[in-house]
Amino acid sequence: MKRGISFELPNEYGTFLGDVLKPIDITAFSWRIGSGESYKIMNNELSEDLFPEDKKVMEGIALKELLENNSYYIIFADLQAYPKGKIAEINTYEEFTKSDCELVLLVVDSCYATIYCKDKDKLELLYKNARDCRFEDVEYITNENDTRTRLSVW
Numbered sequence: 001m002k003r004g005i006s007f008e009l010p011n012e013y014g015t016f017l018g019d020v021l022k023p024i025d026i027t028a029f030s031w032r033i034g035s036g037e038s039y040k041i042m043n044n045e046l047s048e049d050l051f052p053e054d055k056k057v058m059e060g061i062a063l064k065e066l067l068e069n070n071s072y073y074i075i076f077a078d079l080q081a082y083p084k085g086k087i088a089e090i091n092t093y094e095e096f097t098k099s100d101c102e103l104v105l106l107v108v109d110s111c112y113a114t115i116y117c118k119d120k121d122k123l124e125l126l127y128k129n130a131r132d133c134r135f136e137d138v139e140y141i142t143n144e145n146d147t148r149t150r151l152s153v154w
């Protein structure tokens with residue numbers, strides 16, 4: 001069974017989180033912002049945090065604007081999409097399957113991206129989009145090849 005996809009992002013400034021999530025309606029969800037380290041780019045240099053420490057939940061409209069209208073550099077990112085107002089905390093794939101969480105996006109070491117998605121049609125769109133964006137090593141994550149024990153970047 002397909003659980004998600006994995007791929008490599010370019011290790012450079014850009015709008016990659018917005019690019020990755022383009023096939024889904026970001027605005028339809030409330031987003032839990034987990035631990036991470038990502039910075040906005042101002043004058044071609046790292047600037048303020050992309051996700052401020054005090055902002056653990058973002059509505060989809062605000063997240064879409066942030067991800068699509070800023071250039072940024074991702075070191076670690078941990079985003080979880082929930083139906084509006086149903087934010088919870090999940091740490092494992094098993095908890096993900098039993099929760100209201102619809103999608104988890106993790107980026108580790110600036111370029112290693114993983115997406116878990118319950119909706120198989122959206123998963124297919126995300127896979128096709130990752131290939132269309134020419135991200136490297138795009139693969140499905142399945143029950144057989146998933147080595148991740150926690151849905152976390154740390």
